[in-house]
Amino acid sequence: MSVSKRFLQPALRKAALALCVPLLLAAAAPAFAQTAASAADAPGAAPVRAGVEAWFKGRYKVDELRRTPIPGIWEVRIGKDLIYVDDKGQHAFVEGNLVDMRSNRNLTRERTDELLTIDFSTLPLGIAIKQVIGNGKRTMAVFEDPNCGYCRKMRQDMVGLKDVTIYTFVIPILSADSEVKAKKALCADDKGRAWSDMMLQGKVPGNAGSCETPLVKLKELAQKLGVSATPTTFFQNGRRLQGYVPAAQFERLLEENSKS
Known part of the structure; x- marks a missing residue:
């Protein structure tokens, strides 16, 4: 705040x-x-x-x-x-x-x-969920909570994106239930599909969510970057977008901020 x-x-x-x-x-x-x-x-x-x-x-x-x-x-x-x-x-x-x-x-x-604005190259992408659409030439990172309604709406819009690599940093900040769902997604064999199914269709993975996860590191990263609300997006030039914007506007911002 x-x-x-x-x-x-x-x-x-x-x-x-x-x-x-x-x-x-x-x-x-x-x-x-x-x-x-x-x-x-x-x-x-x-x-x-x-x-x-x-x-x-x-x-x-x-x-x-x-x-x-x-x-x-x-x-x-x-x-x-x-x-x-x-x-x-x-x-x-x-x-x-x-x-x-x-x-x-x-x-x-x-x-x-x-x-x-951040230095995108310093993001610890290894603890994010990676999804590649098309040739993946455009890159973005997004911080999401599994119970975030606007995150789910944004995910629906992302289905229409082309040629983008999406790194999702899961930060369960809305409720205790968020942490349970986050652990289940991060413990899934196919994390990208598990996250998409949960955000788009409400399908929570059936595993116990008992594996070792990077949630502590994810929360520390969010705090370091001042991310306190979801969704928060970072484009590959480091520019930050807080909150949801309509699909056409997001596509325009993604394209503008993906140019070198």
């Missing part, structure tokens, strides 16, 4: 949104990447960090401080969450997006996408 959802009280949420409005209406300067270099070491960072850390009272760690295109406003990164704070460390807005109104670029979304 994000910092904004866990930390803000309703009154603070209201104040944060109120502050967001005039900031978004301000004329944004050049692109974020061009103005944010080495912000943590720039003069003026100390009071921002001190103010935010005092506000958090030790609940969260400030990982990075960067200047935004708006004079006097800083981006504060807590893990993969972003908030914006004034240069005196006295006011913040936590829910909202920073937009360059000239180019219509959502700078908050661009920065968040950057933070959520």
